[in-house]
Amino acid sequence: MSPIWHPFTQHALFPAMRPIASAQGAWLTDAQGQRVFDAISSWWVVTHGHCHPHIVQAIRDQAGRLDQVIFAGHTHAPAERFAEKLLARLPDALTRLFFSDSGSTAVEVAIKMALGHFRHRGEGRHRIVVLANGYHGDTVGTMSAGERGVFTQPYDRLLYAVDRIPFPAPGQEQATLDALERFARNPETAALLLEPLVLGAGGMLFYSPGVLAQMAALCARHGVLLIADEVMTGWGRTGRFLACDHAGVVPDILCLSKGITGGHLPLAATLCREEIYQSHFSTDRRRTFFHSSSYTANPIACAAALANLELWETEPVQDRIDAIAAAQAEGLARLAAHPKLSGARQSGTILAAEIGGPGHYMTESGPALLRFFAERNLLIRPLGNTVYLLPPYCSTRAELSACHDAMLEAADVLG
Template sequence: MSLNERDKKHLWHPLTQHKLHPDAIAITKANGCILTDENGNEYIDAIASWYTCMYGHCNPYITNKVMGQMQQLDQVVFSGFTHEPAIKLSEELIKILPDNQNKIFFSDNGSTAVEIGIKMALQYHFNSDDKKDTLIAFEDGFHGDTFGAMSVSGLSVYNGPFEDFFLTVKRIPVPNGKNHDVILKNLQSLASKNKVAGFVYEPLVQGAAAMKMHDVEGLNMILKFCKDQNIITVADEVMTGFGKTGKHFASLHLESQPDIICLSKALTGGLLPMALTTCSQKIYAAFYSDDIGKGLFHGHTYSANPLACTAALASIELLQSENIQRNITRIIKSHEAFNKRIKIHPKVKETRQTGVIFALDLNVEMERYGNLRDQLFKFFMENGVFLRPLGNTIYIQAPYLITEEQLEKVYRVIEESLSIV
């Protein structure tokens, strides 16, 4: 019996309507940028498996570091205990984070990193005897699948059945360079009519909104307004973090730095699940008290798992290496060259790029999970490239180790796919 047939007996996959999509592709091996299925077919992983394996699958530098740690310390409770990998990770990460970040809180995945960021923002005001109950977020944002993260997300395709149970959230448009005055008036109105605790946002690129990119100047304006109003700013860098925008973090492109940053995905190079919520000393100080009730009572069994911390340390070393930085620059230039030829195609409506993130919109209306989208996915896989269209948007976010030859194949397959649209 094939792996696919065995899979159908008991497994329930994420973001899947199994009656419409009964088959899953069984992957048996991964190395570098290549995934291999149970039939020996190979695919270039052009989205780094949801933006996690940015240094390539089974990166030997990361795996060897973790193998060494496995012989020393595998897991220990992080409440009342500490260990070298967590301490070292905090020291190295603080060096590359925005200057105002000073404290690190561990969890398990991007959604919970955002959940903790929201709880920090709400409890910051609560602990200061100034209870506030409203959050601001962008239209079409996506921040995860736990309830706080769903509340600040704006994509009802994911959240529809649960919307009656959400936190109070007011939405504003993303800045596009032309709507700054409208956004500012909206913010002023929201702040005057509501007790606004925080603003949760994806800086520069909204991933699940089909790599929707927004204006730096406009985001700076929003962040400055929030700072002036003591509205806690929570940057969801789960997708954008660790080099994808051309800098270590998208927030480093901005003048105004967030109070709180949420990190996961490429944090461990895709090897192990882990997330972080970092914050400024200002946020931490509101929880530092003789009153035990003012502490942040949130915890995960695998918080600061030593193996995951070791993988993250190795990943940060790779991120800062000359080789990876050269590769990031190379990929950015390759995308720019591809853009020149693809943007004039009659079936391409729009193209956009931030760092190594490249996206194009097809000149056709498509359901996010419709038949045409499925046809495109099938075409890509049949031609040896793993791309996962978001509606009529095709995007690339490949591992930093991808070769020029592999990138050119990705580009070629995208161009060829336009014939079926």
């Protein structure tokens, strides 16, 4: 028996892990030579496909040149070139980039940036507003900002209080805006933290660009910072480079990770407006931004991220995203017609539906659904009874159609 404790795994129910030996494109190959279609981009990180040769070569080249260097007091070309290229793709108002190593830490950095900003300006703003059903990571700070429940109950004593507004489900947007207005008027409110357009781990819940734009406008009106957690939604998942692009929204702080290296290595970036950086800029060392990780801006990871951005410039990535979205739209029509599937929905490359009733993470059908797809050599990992597809951009229409077939079959068998 392996000594390894796996993430989000109840080993009493799933005692054996499937060993994966290699990967290419949208496919994994296990130790027995069986191919598995990666329909969720290995937890939403793979964009262009596994082991993309351009990114792999960049990693090889950098590993033989500079593997690691402390990023305090030092810099290096991969980090500088990546930052320059990324900022060129983003709105001009975002001028500063802070590196970290995961989505959770990117959000932790954002929260600390916001609170430090107001502290250094002598303002008493310290409260964070969040959307109900949100998920921002598994560190203590991000758990505090996420939805409370079975994920967080053992750690409740560690978590700080935040203010929650209702999720803006269709037809209920005004309740969300009214609640945000009340909190935004509070002179203690520092920031609104949200996942733009799609709440991922909260059940692939979608809301409209229009209400995102209205929330951003409310924040701006009352001097509240908008923190966009685009850890999952960024890098084209919703059909645009950023989900915020659909609403014409420029956040005050932007969190990116997952697809930042095309899924090849861990890295994250938190970007902010110039005034947030300037509030920390001082000859007073007490106003230093006190955050770091040992591997901040690891050169090999930055080289992978740079190669990823180069693919966005040299390959028809947007065309591939559009083709995925079109194939998912075909699947959406099929899923919506099935009597045992509910809530079929799509946002760009993301498709989701519930099997057998409203979505719930701890539903009894969850483990059965996971086994069902694994037996068909599909890496589809439902969120309870919410089944979703979030594929790499190299996926074909036929491969996605096979996933849609499997979802329909699962509804027949387990719905």
